[in-house]
Amino acid sequence: DAGITQSPRHKVTETGTPVTLRCHQTENHRYMYWYRQDPGHGLRLIHYSYGVKDTDKGEVSDGYSVSRSKTEDFLLTLESATSSQTSVYFCAISASLGDSNQPQHFGDGTRLSIL
Amino acid sequence: KNEVEQSPQNLTAQEGEFITINCSYSVGISALHWLQQHPGGGIVSLFMLSSGKKKHGRLIATINIQEKHSSLHITASHPRDSAVYICAVRKRGGADGLTFGKGTHLIIQP
Numbered sequence: 001d002a003g004i005t006q007s008p009r010h011k012v013t014e015t016g017t018p019v020t021l022r023c024h025q026t027e028n029h030r031y032m033y034w035y036r037q038d039p040g041h042g043l044r045l046i047h048y049s050y051g052v053k054d055t056d057k058g059e060v061s062d063g064y065s066v067s068r069s070k071t072e073d074f075l076l077t078l079e080s081a082t083s084s085q086t087s088v089y090f091c092a093i094s095a096s097l098g099d100s101n102q103p104q105h106f107g108d109g110t111r112l113s114i115l
Numbered sequence: 116k117n118e119v120e121q122s123p124q125n126l127t128a129q130e131g132e133f134i135t136i137n138c139s140y141s142v143g144i145s146a147l148h149w150l151q152q153h154p155g156g157g158i159v160s161l162f163m164l165s166s167g168k169k170k171h172g173r174l175i176a177t178i179n180i181q182e183k184h185s186s187l188h189i190t191a192s193h194p195r196d197s198a199v200y201i202c203a204v205r206k207r208g209g210a211d212g213l214t215f216g217k218g219t220h221l222i223i224q225p
Contacts, residue, residue: 106158
């Protein structure tokens with residue numbers, strides 16, 4: 001299994017509080033992704049990173065920011081959490097981009113509840 | 116309209132049956148992925164393909180680029196195959212990351 005660790009695995013917090021989710025990989029892969037999974041929508045891309053300090057927005061990036069200061073860590077921050085951000089969050093990693101497609105390997109997910 | 120559509124949404128079958136899950140997409144792609152998600156929530160990559168056919172054990176994935184369609188087949192299905200199967204595409208020329216179908220919930224009864 002790909003070495004991907006998400007933390008925390010579960011979190012309950014209140015509306016308006018800041019939340020940071022961490023994705024840590026031991027595979028030295030260049031590309032990292034944050035997705036959210038919601039009933040009726042499936043998985044959707046929030047942000048992704050193609051290298052240290054190189055990030056870009058995905059389909060549902062509003063209300064989220066990311067940072068990647070080291071190859072192994074990709075952080076997802078909700079600056080002021082809202083109930084609509086209650087979801088299961090998955091991190092994924094991939095070895096390549098462009099025409100050289102490679103599988104994405106997923107973490108175990110973080111279940112986040114905003115009350 | 117969703118760019119990736121799967122059918123059926125739900126499928127219940129008896130152990131031993133041949134299973135087919137379909138995926139249609141409406142965008143240009145560089146690759147199509149099939150993923151499996153078990154009730155515990157973890158997501159596993161089954162196949163990535165850009166043409167033709169791939170086989171792994173009892174699982175077979177095919178893609179027809181001209182028709183923008185892919186199928187996932189399971190032969191001799193078993194209760195342990197019960198899971199959500201997700202089709203996803205890597206769009207050509209767009210932002211990185213995958214675009215997902217909503218998944219097919221498969222239950223194999225003993």
